Amino acid sequence: MVATHTSTCRACVNMCPTVVEVVDGRLVSVAGDRDNPVFRGYTCVKGRSQPYYHNHPDRLLTPRKRLPDGRYLPISSETAMDEIAERLQAIVADHGPRAVASYFGSMIITNPLTQPVQLAFMQALGSPLTFHPGTLDKPGKPIAAALLGAWQAPLQGYDRADVALLIGLNPAQSHYGVPCGAPSTWLGERLRAGMQLIVIDPRETELARRATLHLQPMPGHDVAILAAMIRVVLVEGLGDREFVDRYVGGVEELRAAVDPFTPAVVGRWAGIPADRIVEAARIFATAGRGYAAAGVGPGFADSSTLVEYLVLVLETLCGHWLRAGERVERAPTLVAAPRYVAQPSGPRPAYGFGVRMRATGLGATAAGLPTGVLADEMLLDGEDRVRALISCGGNPVSAWPDQQKVIEALDRLDLLVQIDPWMSATARLADYVLAPKMFYEVASATFPTDMMMLMPTWYGPERSYAQYTPAVAEPPAGADVIEEWEFFHGLARRMGLQLHLSAMFAAEVEPWRIDLEHKPTSEELIEVLAAGGRVPLDEVKRHPHGAVFPEPAVYVEEPDPGVTHRMQVAHQQMVRHLGEVWDREVRAAATGGGPRPDGSGFRLVHRRVQHTYNSTGVEPAPPALRHPRFNPAHLHPEDLAMLGLRDGDEIVVRSARAGIPAVVRADPTLRRGLVGMAHGFGGAPERDSEYPRMGACTGRLLDAADLADPYVGMPRIGNVEVTIIRRKRPRVR
Incomplete structure (x- = not known):
């Protein structure tokens, strides 16, 4: 008997509403929900492929324990939790909880x-x-917001946007930069309504082909381009001068800092016409309502925090913040809405506070702890090193920068626990691999959607939206799989640790003491998270297809009396950093560069692909893909000709750190001198021979010591200099 259910995909943060078919508990088909008012039936290949993943023969259906000879032995979840709890207790007893x-x-x-x-x-x-x-x-987003200070109401964003400035992103692949739902449909509707679209991207993406204005620079010049646009706005007196005069500080310091970045100079550096920079600034500053967003292109390259800071500065100079009396269309639904007030607050701690990393001295940041230096914490000599890691929902070996260091660090751990439905590259190094339920087998609600609305990102829908789904499929018969939270609950019970769960952003709701002896249900815990939400969970459940929840309406309040704070568009550290970028650009222009016939001088840039989500969906890859299952190295056809290469030839992409195998693909949408590859693919070096099936790990090309963002310890991930070396192998089709 076929049973049909409404649900939500959870293969990425888009959380597309779906209609699924289940036979005897087995997921057999997934399609978009055409009755959903926001997504209108939209899904992507990741979501539609979920029956393949849920029922794949390589899916882990029982935990694994690594034996001394490297083989893995199936064990029960209960036994795994027993042994892991015992080993964690021993580590904490000997070295303290920070281990x-x-x-x-x-x-x-x-x-x-x-x-x-x-x-x-x-x-x-x-x-x-x-x-x-x-x-x-993209760690620069929350860090930059802290450095600028806050307008205590949201940006105008998607609501009736007259202009959008999108930098180094491609919504067709990433679902970022335009509202979730049917992104292409929304963009077409807004463009027909007169919205002007400015795209800055070294590649002529699907988005760029629809742009009012496309600037196609060489990578690494985003800071300079934004500084030049800000200079145009200030010199020509554009933007919202009344808003700036009343609420913004540091304008004259900003004017002096951007003054050297003339469009003519920046245009020569970036390889784009100066008048196009001027045109972009004028369009953005005079169009009316609008928004700007930077993606992983600038986020992975040099100075990502400064890029995000200048984006916010440009938004602020143009007054793109909601004012008193305006309705907040993107208010959260399942969680409590904050108080929105039409007033600024000054800068707040952005980095270097709280817990300190012992290997590097870096502290916590507004984006979180510096993951880029976690391997160093494991490799420390002495008693202070990290000795145990519990990894959940990720694949550090394939996803973290500097794969060689990551593998060395994970190998040195006393205990590595990986929660993973696959024997991923990280699972192959783990002492224990816990097998989780997959997402159609668990209840859920669109809490991530609400979180996206509350964070300084451009994910999420155009309007307040929510959906709840019960579990609609069952694990395969005989499987020993658990929800991830059940693993942590099981450890806590065995270790005598009391857990408390708090409602999201509802400070007036008392934290809930989780019963360790009588395990609560997932539905009970979801109710705890939703306590105090703007819309009761029971009301959301009444709409199985999902719904927009405009009521109770949320408005921006009038400012409080006596507020004197200002947002700072010339934070001292950002101005200093901008001067360093000027010096770096001047040196680079003097030395020249670019691709050479010997294969040197290329720049690696990253690109998203829709059938994967970071390192998820790579292995096993879904069937019937229009694209290869590996991550090709895309080069401009003229670069291929210069190197004597043809489409399908095998190469080695080599950085100063390491080399990886690749297969070239001609891509006329790229600027010359670039190599475009998707990240998150591949395994450890010993699996390079499997490249045609699983790709290669671009993280191996990265050097953890080459910091692109010093505030958060993020290594350079994009715009990395590489050399192309031809391999004497047959072409791959």
Whole structure:
């Protein structure tokens, strides 16, 4: 008997509404929900491929324990938790709780309970060391927001946007920069309504082909381009001068800092016409309502925090903040809405506070702890090193920068626990691999959607939206799989650690004491998270297809009396950093560069692909893909001709750190001198021979000591200099 259910995909933060078919508990098909008012039936290949993943023969259906000879022995979840708890207790007894660290990757979105219960466990354990990918993937956004100071109401954003400035992102692949739902449809509707679209990207993406104005620079010049645009706005007196005069500080210091960045000079550096920079600035500053967003292009390269800071400065000079009396269309639904007030607050601590890393001295940041230096904490000599890591929802070996150092660090641990439905590259190094339920087998609600609305990002829908889904499929018969939160609950019970769970952003709701002896249900815990939400969970459940929840309406309040704070568009550290960028650009222009016939002088840039989500969906790759299952090295056809290469030839991409195998693909949308590859692919070096099936790890090309963002310890991930070396092998088709 076929049963049909409404649900939500959780293969990425988009959380597309779906209609699924289940036969005897087995997921057999997934399609978009055409009755959903926001997504209108939209899904991507990741979501539609979920029956393949849920039922794949390589899926882990029982935990694994690594034996001394490297083989893995199936064991029960209960036995695994018994042994892991005992080993953790011994490590804490000998070395203290700080010897234990945890990491959650981007796939924690599959279950809304994983992150809060994992954090509750680490807090009960007494360890401050919980890391996540937010300090590797666009960490500059929250750091820059802290340096600028806050307008205590949201940006105008998607609501009736007259202009959008999108830098180094491609919504068709990443679902970022335009509202989730049907991104292409929304963009078409706004463009037909007169919105002007400015795209800055070294590649002529699907987005760039629809742009009003496309600037196609060489990578690494985003800071200079934004500084030049700000200079145009200030020199020509554009933007919202009344707003700036009343609420913004540091304008004259900013004017002096950007003065050298003339469009003519920056245009020569970036390889774009100066008049196009001027045109972009004028369009953005005069169009009316609008927003700007930077993606992983600038986020992975030099000075990502400064890029994000200048984006916010440009938004602020143009007055793109909601004012008193305006309705907040993107208010959270399942969690409590903050008080929105039309007033500024000054800068707040952005980096270098709280717990300090003992290997590097870096502190906590507004984006979180510096994941880029966690390997150094494991490699420390002496008693202070991290000796145990619990990794959940991620694949550090394939996803973290500097793969060689990461593998060395993980190998040195006394205990590595990986929670993973696959024997991923990290699972192959783990002492224990816990097998989790997959997301159609668990209940969920769109808490990540609310979180995206509350963070300084451009994920999420255009309007307040929510959906709840029960579990709609069952694990295969005989499987020993558990929800990730159940693992942390099981450890806490065995170790005598009391866990507390708090409602999200509802300070008036008392934290809930989780019963360790009588395990609560997932539904009970979801109710705890939703306590105090703007819309009651029971009301959300009444709409199985998901719904927009405009009521109760949220408005921006009038400012409080006596507020004198100002947002700072010339933070001292950012001005200093901008001067350093000027000096670096001048030196680079004097030395020249670019691709050479011997294969040197190329720059590696990263690109998203829709069938994967960071390191998830790579192995096993879904069937019937229009694109290869590996991550090709894309080069401009003229670069291929210069190197004597043809489409499908095998090469080695080599950096100063290491080399990886690749297969070339001609891509006329790239600027010359660039090599575009997707990140998150591949395994450890010994699996390079499997490249045609699983790709290669670009993280191996990266050097953890080459910092692109010193505030958060993020290594340079994009715009890395590489050399192309031809391999004497047959072409791959």
